[in-house]
Amino acid sequence: MSLNAFWDFLVLGVVLGCLYAVIAIGYTLVYGVLQLLNFAHSEVFMFGGFGGLMALTVWAPAPDPSGAQSVLYVVVGMLAGAAFGGVVAYGLEKVAYRPLRRHKAPRLVFLITAIGASFFLYNLAGKLFGRNSLSMPDMYENKRVFSFFGAELSVTMILIVVSAVGMMIGLDYVVNRTKLGSSIRAVAQDPEVASLMGVNIDKVVSRTFVIGGLLGGAAGFLFGVNNKVVYTMGFLPGITAFAAAVLGGIGNVRGAMLGGMLLGIVETLTVYFWGEEWRYVAGFAVLVVVLMFRPTGLLGERLGRTA
């Protein structure tokens, strides 16, 4: 393949990486606070895609939208996706995880619950919305905007990168600068002491889930714009995003962002060199290699007890 194709793939990798980074934040936040691998986060992501699609079905975009209208459609879709993701994540924490936390279940029990919840959620989506993949309606003309070393950048790519970077900056601000962020970090470091200091642990955990859900839902919408929406769309991006979180150092928010970017690039380069069918092997291979040689990830585990 030509060099141009290489740049194409690299740019695609960055776009994909942005999405992975946003999903990975959801895993890393929950892991940091609860030491729980929230398997069902991939379903939160999937429901976000459906949420955006539903909003844009109710309020169908006009056939030839102006610039301002396009922006509005995208914002509405993304907000709906985020809202859906947030609601699903909130419900998940409330129904499935909180009873377990009440009676201090072993971690194995948490993990199995997460798997069960994930199973339930994605099959429920398959039942409610049918099992075929659906496309987002056209919200704008997806034309080439400019080229970068011969790689063509489309509106969708720029949309994804800009909104993902915006979300990441926003989240970084929330975690590091706000009161909610400092209570999240406090619970992650030591829940008992945090509760003695007047932090309401249940509330913080619930809000952590919601933050992860909002980001995951918005990412689900963006993913739906880029690909399609289908009830099984959560699984592979979810696993890859988890691998990204581990690669960056689980519990470390900035690590998750870095890991997501890297993994997106690795994945598209795998496609470039070996072909589409090996795409998802890349994520797992990276995961295994990282765990063997640097189990704390690139930036180290930060948020939370370094277990």
Place this chain on the structure above:
Amino acid sequence: MSAEALVRGRAAERLRTVRWYQRPRWKRLGAMIALAVLAVMVTGVQGTQRDLFYALEENLTSPLLLVWLALTVGVWAVREFLSPQVKAVSDGYRSVVEEPRGKLRRAWREEKWLRWGALGALVAAAVFLPSGLERYWQTVLVDQIAIYVLVAIGLNVVIGWAGMLDLGFIAFFAIGAYSAAYWTGALPVQPPMELNNFAVIPVAIVTCLLAGVLLGAPTLRLRGDYLAIVTLGFHEIVYLTAKNLDDVTGGTGGVKVERFSLDLGFWSYEWGVIDPMPYYYLLLVFIAVVVFFFWRLEHSKVGRAWTAIREDEVAAASTGVNTVRFKLMAFAIGASTSGVAGVAYASKVGYINSENFVILLSVLVLAYVIFGGMGSIAGVLFGAAFLVWLPEALRDFVDPKDRYMYLGVLLVIMMIYRPQGVIPSRRRARELKLSESGESDADAMTEPAGGRLS
């Protein structure tokens, strides 16, 4: 009063006042209504891709919603307003049942003949009853129930006894099945020598042992939930390899595998294509051997080492249990059991392709073990048999694709209300109870004693 105190007083007042919808009783009503809505979504109509809102609209306007609402609100009302009466009834019932139940339980514990008798009756039923079944059910019994029972017993070693979560167990099943295909000359690549299906079994065991160790060695020193995700990844890699390398494995097109046959010179027998019963008896022998072997293993030195690791890995390591070695051993033993099941599967069905080994199955097998009761052989046998049978029996009532949804719900509910399973092992149940008070781990998922990779 200063302005600040006024503000503070108001804030305190606002915190103290509880609105009616914040009272637990009405919160519970809200939860029950939400439950009814969820239930109607689960049991309602199948959506279509043409209209995204079809299923939502249908379900929310169907009379089924009223039925569910009546049910859940009824339960709520009984619990809120009639609880003394309910308690009186249940106490009365309990006092009537208590004595005979206690007697039965004591007899079960003390009288050996009772237990042996029950076991004998079960074995006799397992041997003689199936020959009277319809052909369809016989096939289900062999192709699915017997095979998955074998796999579940293997997974029980890993998750029930050693306390490690393996999410990629079907990978070993696939390895077993593909070794059967390879050594009987069914794959596009030819083996150095063709073997009989029975002779493949030890080969498959060794292959799966090696695969188990290969997968376990780099990851067992890590935190337990990493193990879960790595085993999942391992499964995906095995599956994608089987799917993509179709000039080696046959890919999605699949390959035909020879069925079991035995030729001892003076006596030969071929397991045919149509009648599943000969396979059933063969698998019954396999299961019996494995169960006997594991039953002995459970209370051996190895079994006790697993228990120690599961309950407190740090303590086990400091009292001289070689944790990594025993965990690897659990992994390898479980894997090889799954491999045997794989050989049996390939040699019974006579055809395998990569789609026989999707990730869904790994999760299903996990569900069987959890449902029956981790760590208890009887529980796992029951769990696998029941949960494989149930979807088949429900085929006429529920859309087959919805079965997994119910399975997910089942897992979540089990974990909340009965994490020890239907027929729990007594030790496991106690561990789960102890972990509530922080005295036991009940899983090998904490940071191992040896620290990170050495």
